[in-house]
Amino acid sequence: MNPNQAQLLKEVMAADFTLIDLNLYLNTHPYDQNAIMLFYNCAQRAKILRNEYERLYGPLTAQSTPYKCPWQWINSPWPWE
Numbered sequence: 418m419n420p421n422q423a424q425l426l427k428e429v430m431a432a433d434f435t436l437i438d439l440n441l442y443l444n445t446h447p448y449d450q451n452a453i454m455l456f457y458n459c460a461q462r463a464k465i466l467r468n469e470y471e472r473l474y475g476p477l478t479a480q481s482t483p484y485k486c487p488w489q490w491i492n493s494p495w496p497w498e
Contacts, residue, residue: 425470429477432463 418426439456446452471477 422470422474425466425473429463429466429470432459432466435459436463 436456436459439452439459443449443452443456467477
C-alpha cells in the first residue's frame with residue numbers, strides 16, 4: 418500500500434468512526450440540531466472519501482463491487498493489503 422492510499426484509507430476510517438460516534442450521541446440526544454447537522458455533513462464527507470478511495474484503489478466492501486460475472490471481489494487487493 419502506497420502512502421497516499423494509506424492516508425486516504427485512514428481518512429475513510431476516521432470519517433466512519435465519527436459517524437458511528439455521532440450516531441450513538443444522537444440516540445440519546447435526538448433533538449440536538451447541531452449534532453444532526455454535523456452528522457449529515459460528516460456523512461457527506463465520508464461518502465466522498467469512500468467514493469474517492471474506491472475509484473482509485475478498488476472496493477472497500479463487497480457491497481461496493483459491481484455485480485458482474487465472473488465475481489470480481491477476490492481479484493482486487495483487499496483494503497488492508
